[in-house]
Amino acid sequence: MSHKRMPKRKAAIAVGGVAALGAAALLLPNANASQDKNDTNAAGTNGTARTLKAADASGLADRLQKALGDAFAGSYYDSGKQQLVVNVADADSTVIAQAKKAGAVVREVRNSTRALKAAAGTLKTKATIPGTSWAVDPRTNKILVTADSTVTGAKWDRLQSTVQGLGSGTATLKKSAGSFKTFVSGGDAIFSQTQQGGVRCSLGFNVTASDGSPAFLTAGHCGVAAKDWSDSQNGQPIATVDQAKFPGNDFSLVKYDDPNTQAPSEVNAGNGQTVQITQAADATVGETVFRMGSTTGLHNGQVTGLDATVNFQSETNPGGTDTVNGLIQTNVCAEAGDSGGSLFTQDGSAVGLTSGGSGDCTSGGETFFQPVTAALQATGATLGNGGNGAGDQSGSAAPSASASDPAGNGGDQIGGSAAPSASATDPSGNGTADPSGSAAGDPSGSGAGDPSGGGSDQSGGGSDQSGAGSANDGSSMTGSN
Secondary structure (H helix, E strand, C coil): CCCCECCCCCCCCCCCCCCCHHHHHHHHHHCCCCCCCCCCCCCCCCCCCCCCCHHHHHHHHHHHHHHHHHHEEEEEEECCCCEEEEEECCCCHHHHHHHHHHCCEEEECCCCHHHHHHHHHHHHHHCCCCCEEEEEECCCCEEEEEECCCCCHHHHHHHHHHHHHCCCCCEEEEECCCCCEECCCCCCEEEEEECCEEEEEECCEEEECCCCCEEEEECHHHHHHCCEEECCCCCCCCEEEEEEECCECCEEEEEECCCCCECCCEEEEECCEEEECCEECCCCCCCEEEEEECCCEEEEEEEEEEEEEEEEECCCCCCCEEEEEEEEEECCCCCCCCCCCEEECCCCEEEEEEEEECCECCCECCEEEEEHHHHHHHHCCEECCCECCCCCCCCCCCCCCECCECCCCCCCCCCCCCCCCCECCECCCCCCCCCCCCCCCCCCCCCCCCCCCCCCCCCCCECCCCCCCCCCCCCCCCCCC
């Protein structure tokens, strides 16, 4: 959804909807503000919890996860106090002292990462039902299981029984008023025509492909639905899908047909405002994020869960399920046409690509996003015109850390951690952030894929996905919006 400038002509890309005033007021006055280099609560010998930016908290969480090992049971960002809260399970006093010395707030909890991983595996085996999702919620130290309005009767009974079987205090179950669906239909809108009709999505972030050509990221279900994309509803194609992954993951790399296309690394925030995107970063539960889409404009909210597994009703196989793993869960609203759009932070970090969810921007709901770090790793692309390579998506390298000093070099400002590795067969890699700041779809912080650690099945991907999408009404692949 970033602006793109075409040679010899002006690109005609309209942003649908008006940016939400609340989100714009929160974002724009401080967009691209420099990081505070003089934190008043630097990690030190007194064990005082450190005041951190959300991005820095993610880096600290990643290092603590490695230093504390099995005792680490997830973490989240307390945005009100600007502190990192770290969960520890079955930890001795030495472990707790290490985390406090690093500058984190330490909370002793019941459920270990291993236990939550096992519970997620049980859900995958027994409750992969269309219209369900689950994600680790480090704030409650449980797995949050959600069922949409289509999960009724025997399906609801099965889900409820499975959650109860996990044991008291392991998972919570809630109902969502809407239904889980992909938000195909915009920030900037991109369009394609298939044999089934028109498809509309949103451009996520401009990037540079591994061969040096200009490209952009969008949702995988958009790239699987159509091969050629235009910047106007009835215009000529200007970009072609190079890679598309859905289900399993949900990202596409689309290359501009003209190699001279200028593809600036920025997000169109509406009303003539842009936000420069300087890096990619893993999400942290509790941090404030912004979503831009061509249908609903700019909206903001918080990250509520990580490594989410979502079971969408299949659009191509009646009665089937399209499962996507390793997603970011938020309370930011979205609607049809917002698929593929940008999820980013106030400081200019690319975080996610809009995948799907339930609800709308009137009633709210749950929304899920493909982590950008995993998409960059899998495709080999870099942000903008070559900056922030796939092996270094979160800024400068963090200071070295050890078990005795998990925070790295004392009280220095903590930078983002290096992005995890991934491959085309495993786009999640070993590290899209979970509550521990580590592996995608693996609450233990080790395996890729879904919360059970499986999830490497990438059906529906490929570099030539023309005409594979389901029927739609020209504004939504689901045909329901």
